[in-house]
Amino acid sequence: MSRQLQARRTAWLEFTQLAADHRAVNLGQGFPDFSPPTFIQEALREALSGGYQMHQYTRVFGHPPLVRILAKFFGRIVGREIDPFEDVLVTAGAYQALFCAFQALIEEGDEVILVEPFFDCYQPMVELAGGKTVHVSLRPSQKVEGSGVPSSGDWVLSPEELASKFNPRTKAIVINTPNNPLGKVYKTEELQVIADLCVRHDVLCISDEVYEWLTYDGNKHVKIASLPGMWERTVTIGSAGKTFSATGWKLGWAISSVHNMKNLKIIHLGSVYQCPTATQEAVARGFEREYELFGTPESYFQQLPAMLHQKREKLASCLGAAGLQPVMPEGGYFMIADISSVKVDLSDQSTEDEPKDFTFVKWLTKEKGLATMPVSTFYSPEHRREFSQYVRFCFVKEDSTLNAAEDILRKWSQTQ
């Protein structure tokens, strides 16, 4: 397998190393630098002091308390009975759920539609499964002058362009909502367009919803699996790491109807076999708590987005002052900003053929001590040039980190 694949994500490794070397304020990689909520840490502590079973193998497809609460929790949201043992698979992070989905469902020669910008692992995973990727881009729709800060909601798919990507070889489409890196939260009407095409062409949908609780400005996360005709053809993927701000726990899940899930389970059996017991127990307890508190102010799923809402606003205004043009995200961990109007001459910095955003990210890290990610890495090679004027910032950080970023941006804007 790996012979065909170059070591992917060298961009990530390179930029992470650069950030470390320059001790940059790191708004690059997507993980919180604050602690997970107390109740989840407590849950793990309790699990660890449970009986010997907490340190030994549990059920292969998911620890029973966890699959039961996931089925109950998400069943309530989508309005259907989800079978914990047939319809749910617990995986080593959402990442492994994606891997299982592609390996189980994509055959040599199948086409898979990826909506750009996309979390970069989808591409190699499709290729690994022998599939061929077909890309369709979200594009900022024309805005009226002076109508305020651009929003991720302005980035839309052209229904005609999307429809043109479907053909008899199309096996699946991958969507990510809320989206990384853009922050777009797909509206019901937009998902309906996708759903209609999936039903008409008998295509599967892999829906990466790891940031599902992080929506702002009253935007609502909608699950495409809940639309008519979609449950049987959608694999919905979630993440405990993003849900409970504990990315290092590496637990996720895939939920779909049994005839899809039985195939994902086989891949899981042949690759990882099962996930750690104690962390599954803790996540189960976390969800049980949230099930009871759902929709109330005490729910972490309300508190976290509320906290991040402010951080997002603050970062956007600092970026604006420094000459970048942020795109306000409706959801997720990230914000992208247009660097076209930034007053800095990078012509001597760039290595030949390097996209503009790569050069800018390196410069920003080295010269200003602020680390970010170039957005063109989230595009296919064909479209990379078209979208190389954006960089991505993660705002899911402690105030001290964001304050340090703010200082840097303020000083920079004063020199302009």
Next chain:
Amino acid sequence: MTSRHTHTKRIEGLDKNVWVAFTSLAADPSVVNLGQGFPDIPPPSYVKEALAQAASVDKMNQYTRGFGHPSLVKALSQVYGKVYERQIDPLKEILVTVGGYGSLFSTMQGLVEDGDEVIIIEPFFDCYVPMVRMAGAKPVLIPLRLKSGKKTVTSADWFLDPDELSSKFSSKTKAIIINTPTILSGRDELQMIADLCIKHDTLCFTTLPGMWDRTITISSAGKTFSVTGWKLGWSIGPEHLMRHLQTVMQNTIYTCPTPLQEAVAQGLQHNFELMGQPECYFSSLAEELEGKRDRMAAFLQEAGMPPVIPEGGYFMLVDVTPLNQDLSHMVQDEAYDYKFVKWMIKEKKLAAIPVTAFVGEESKKQFEKYIRLCFIKVNAKKLPVANQRKHTALPKVLG
């Protein structure tokens, strides 16, 4: 519903799994479970504490280095550096994975191509065959054979026929998988395998002097520290092979849980300092298990069922032929040992694992009178009860 969305070719025929089949049967609390290989004794307390402590540090709850948490790969390079008597580069020659299982998977996916052949010795840990097939390769099986005419059989009495083994190597052979300790652990045999690997330029998933460049060694925190539920393992090997495993990791799981890795790092560090001394868990566990092994072997012998006394690991094979249990009422098309274990769980409330789960079709007849028992279990309750249960089967044989 749509009819065209069936499974992909790569998982064709891989839906049967012995663990999924038997774990639920054995989960009944009234059943004494000597089947699946996990301890029911607690792990060392410093290991549990290390995890509780790690989880209370903010950073330890977030992503760490993809190929392995720095403190863990460092501890691994120290421990194994000592074992192999060579410098091991923690960043280039080690990969941390989701259990030993994840290492097997990364190795298979990273190094084995479509059309390759992989030699597997029977009996084998059951996942080797589906993993080889999922990588598009062909498993080539060779059974261990029992030297005849022994009263007390140990695992050393099982051997690989050198000519037979040599005949399994072909121009398509990419690798051979060895699992040791288990049934196979004699040095001469490992040397014979090594010689064949070198002759045929084959990768070998074990390690011996002179084999470093062609071997991936796989190990498990779960088995090392009696924490199978932590699902952490690692592969160690030369950079030119390890980088393919690392690429697989990047594209499948990306990284392993941080707090678990930190805790294992501490456990290894702790024992590294004690290596060679009796307090070292690597020695003390083996000693504890030797006692349990001897007890189990003794009562099996008393019950008239010859055990294969293992030189290593925590399983024992038992020949159930002397019981002469009539299972003709069980009509499923299954090997004798599958039926025997199901019968034993139901009638005797004792769970084991059928050994034909660990062999290919052609060798089923050779192994179908064997069941596998796990003895890394608490002294007090399990073994005597299991003993009693076996005894009740005896009257049928004798009377």
